[in-house]
Amino acid sequence: MSWEDKVRKVTPYTPGEQPRRTDIIKLNTNECPYPPSPKVAEAIAAFDEDRLRLYPDPAAADLVKALADHYQVDKDQVFVGVGSDDVLAMAFLTYFTAGKPILFSDVTYSFYDVWAELFGIPYKKCALKDDFSLDASDYLQDNGGIIIANPNAPTGLMADLGMIEKIVLANQDSVVIVDEAYVDFGGVSAIPLVEKYENLLVVQTFSKSRAMAGMRIGFAVGSKKLIAYLNDAKFSFNSYTMNHLTIACGKACVEDDLYFKEITGKIVATRERVKKEMAELGFKFPDSMTNFLFVTHPQIDAEELFLALKEEGIFVRYFKKPRIDQYLRVTIGTDAQMDALITFLKEYMKNRSFV
Amino acid sequence: MSWEDKVRKVTPYTPGEQPRRTDIIKLNTNECPYPPSPKVAEAIAAFDEDRLRLYPDPAAADLVKALADHYQVDKDQVFVGVGSDDVLAMAFLTYFTAGKPILFSDVTYSFYDVWAELFGIPYKKCALKDDFSLDASDYLQDNGGIIIANPNAPTGLMADLGMIEKIVLANQDSVVIVDEAYVDFGGVSAIPLVEKYENLLVVQTFSKSRAMAGMRIGFAVGSKKLIAYLNDAKFSFNSYTMNHLTIACGKACVEDDLYFKEITGKIVATRERVKKEMAELGFKFPDSMTNFLFVTHPQIDAEELFLALKEEGIFVRYFKKPRIDQYLRVTIGTDAQMDALITFLKEYMKNRSFV
Numbered sequence: 001m002s003w004e005d006k007v008r009k010v011t012p013y014t015p016g017e018q019p020r021r022t023d024i025i026k027l028n029t030n031e032c033p034y035p036p037s038p039k040v041a042e043a044i045a046a047f048d049e050d051r052l053r054l055y056p057d058p059a060a061a062d063l064v065k066a067l068a069d070h071y072q073v074d075k076d077q078v079f080v081g082v083g084s085d086d087v088l089a090m091a092f093l094t095y096f097t098a099g100k101p102i103l104f105s106d107v108t109y110s111f112y113d114v115w116a117e118l119f120g121i122p123y124k125k126c127a128l129k130d131d132f133s134l135d136a137s138d139y140l141q142d143n144g145g146i147i148i149a150n151p152n153a154p155t156g157l158m159a160d161l162g163m164i165e166k167i168v169l170a171n172q173d174s175v176v177i178v179d180e181a182y183v184d185f186g187g188v189s190a191i192p193l194v195e196k197y198e199n200l201l202v203v204q205t206f207s208k209s210r211a212m213a214g215m216r217i218g219f220a221v222g223s224k225k226l227i228a229y230l231n232d233a234k235f236s237f238n239s240y241t242m243n244h245l246t247i248a249c250g251k252a253c254v255e256d257d258l259y260f261k262e263i264t265g266k267i268v269a270t271r272e273r274v275k276k277e278m279a280e281l282g283f284k285f286p287d288s289m290t291n292f293l294f295v296t297h298p299q300i301d302a303e304e305l306f307l308a309l310k311e312e313g314i315f316v317r318y319f320k321k322p323r324i325d326q327y328l329r330v331t332i333g334t335d336a337q338m339d340a341l342i343t344f345l346k347e348y349m350k351n352r353s354f355v
Numbered sequence: 356m357s358w359e360d361k362v363r364k365v366t367p368y369t370p371g372e373q374p375r376r377t378d379i380i381k382l383n384t385n386e387c388p389y390p391p392s393p394k395v396a397e398a399i400a401a402f403d404e405d406r407l408r409l410y411p412d413p414a415a416a417d418l419v420k421a422l423a424d425h426y427q428v429d430k431d432q433v434f435v436g437v438g439s440d441d442v443l444a445m446a447f448l449t450y451f452t453a454g455k456p457i458l459f460s461d462v463t464y465s466f467y468d469v470w471a472e473l474f475g476i477p478y479k480k481c482a483l484k485d486d487f488s489l490d491a492s493d494y495l496q497d498n499g500g501i502i503i504a505n506p507n508a509p510t511g512l513m514a515d516l517g518m519i520e521k522i523v524l525a526n527q528d529s530v531v532i533v534d535e536a537y538v539d540f541g542g543v544s545a546i547p548l549v550e551k552y553e554n555l556l557v558v559q560t561f562s563k564s565r566a567m568a569g570m571r572i573g574f575a576v577g578s579k580k581l582i583a584y585l586n587d588a589k590f591s592f593n594s595y596t597m598n599h600l601t602i603a604c605g606k607a608c609v610e611d612d613l614y615f616k617e618i619t620g621k622i623v624a625t626r627e628r629v630k631k632e633m634a635e636l637g638f639k640f641p642d643s644m645t646n647f648l649f650v651t652h653p654q655i656d657a658e659e660l661f662l663a664l665k666e667e668g669i670f671v672r673y674f675k676k677p678r679i680d681q682y683l684r685v686t687i688g689t690d691a692q693m694d695a696l697i698t699f700l701k702e703y704m705k706n707r708s709f710v
Contacts, residue, residue, distance in 0.1 A: 056373075
């Protein structure tokens with residue numbers, strides 16, 4: 001026997017490219033095109049480096065309190081982690097132990113099945129309808145837990161809150177997680193429902209709407225009981241995850257609500273404008289409530305266009321997967337970046353005589 | 356059935372107190388009494404906050420390269436994580452899947468059994484000898500993996516490298532992890548052995564000798580094959596864990612080797628001096644090669660002394676556990692802090708007519 005026989009073999013997730021080149025238009029990982037709040041820079045400048053010799057506050061109380069105040073919940077209803085991936089993985093580990101299949105969509109965030117496999121959680125994928133909308137009846141069957149990305153990724157579509165509530169209500173014997181990574185671009189959050197449903201966990205991130213992907217902050221809001229279980233699991237795993245600077249910067253970011261509204265507003269305006277222009281070029285897409293569009297074109301091969309864009313220095317995301325291999329996920333950048341994209345697309349189509 | 360029946364119930368680890376008071380002498384969590392390298396402050400000052408809107412480099416290549424250069428290994432032999440707790444937990448998850456009991460000491464870092472239970476890994480605790488030294492013969496039995504803290508915590512004792520090599524050699528069919536959180540205070544690292552043994556993983560941290568507990572950086576060095584498995588598991592779990600600032604600060608810290616030698620040298624000198632003074636007061640302790648002493652006194656109840664010290668504003672660590680409930684773990688602070696401790700102890704003992 002070799003030591004290798006005892007080792008877990010995992011097919012790693014391939015994250016979107018993070019090219020070191022700075023001369024590109026980066027529309028491939030749904031980052032915010034605007035810098036974080038100036039309050040974040042101030043927090044970094046004010047930080048006393050000597051504090052780094054001490055462990056951070058394991059409860060990240062300053063950040064938790066800022067979030068609790070912002071979302072008008074109790075501080076015992078907030079959990080923070082190293083990006084929403086950390087929060088979600090910890091939630092899978094904590095809530096999905098029944099041995100029954102957990103349920104999620106066939107076209108959704110690609111980490112869900114990876115975490116399930118990693119933790120030995122059985123799962124069942126429920127097919128979205130042809131238009132990528134959610135079929136609530138899929139979530140009325142017996143299950144070990146439920147996770148729904150809303151708005152969904154990579155489709156961009158949002159299920160209305162009534163449907164989410166219906167699913168939560170019908171599953172009082174399971175934890176239902178709503179992953180709202182993209183909710184701040186005009187979506188409607190389920191956070192107000194956590195007061196009503198003890199089994200509902202809402203997860204959000206600082207990586208998109210708060211322009212802090214590089215700082216790694218995610219959080220969850222739920223009932224006190226739900227959050228207590230999550231904290232217990234987290235403290236048994238790694239007590240100190242959020243470093244001093246992350247806590248300080250996260251707090252500063254949340255407190256600057258005006259800036260947050262400004263940048264998300266700009267992105268929504270750009271998105272709506274780009275929707276029109278893409279539609280005029282013949283692209284089809286679900287009606288996105290996120291900071292990206294999930295586009296397909298009846299006459300253009302998605303992978304070919306993906307490569308042509310890359311050659312031009314415009315990075316978008318292509319998933320070679322069933323149902324979505326003729327789609328590209330295009331992050332909403334600045335107006336100038338989107339203009340460059342549209343200009344290229346017009347040229348590309350003209351050369352192929354599509355228009 | 357309630358949703359709570361599907362939830363994992365964990366007894367959380369209780370971390371050492373992180374009091375917000377700054378008027379105390381904090382000798383309870385083995386932090387460094389000196390600030391991090393001035394190069395770290397420079398790295399923070401030089402950081403461009405706008406970068407925070409972008410995801411960090413998932414491979415943390417800058418930090419990995421700095422560590423590879425420092426330890427003279429290939430960059431494919433280095434893995435980094437959010438503190439050594441993150442690295443170790445990921446290593447448990449990756450390497451210990453055989454379903455056979457993994458082996459570790461009965462008196463050692465208290466996270467090992469917690470992670471094992473969390474991931475469903477069976478384990479067997481091997482009793483240290485009466486003097487807390489390791490019995491190598493315990494590690495010759497069939498197993499699913501081995502983890503040894505060396506120097507050990509909370510005892511402070513180091514097993515010599517010959518014994519470690521003997522254990523690694525005898526267990527070519529398992530992964531052997533050596534947790535060297537405290538090796539930089541005069542200990543001898545097993546890192547040179549990774550070239551010889553494909554199944555050896557050495558884990559270290561920036562939290563003690565590098566004065567960066569507040570930044571959360573840990574790392575592992577091993578064979579390329581071993582590190583590849585760890586990376587695969589990590590990338591499937593959470594690709595982006597080390598944030599931009601952590602990577603920049605970690606790199607700056609590793610590159611300042613002179614400062615590192617200076618502060619660890621000072622701590623070792625203080626430790627050796629305190630050993631003499633504690634011995635003169637009648638305290639007994641294993642011969643520590645770490646930044647703490649694990650002390651007991653034949654005439655003083657450890658818990659009573661722990662509380663008396665706390666009342667005085669001197670925080671040390673007390674574990675109410677079998678075999679060690681008459682010991683206190685005392686971090687080596689600055690000379691002035693240790694003087695205050697010794698002065699208090701003399702007074703305490705005088706009042707009880709022990710001396």
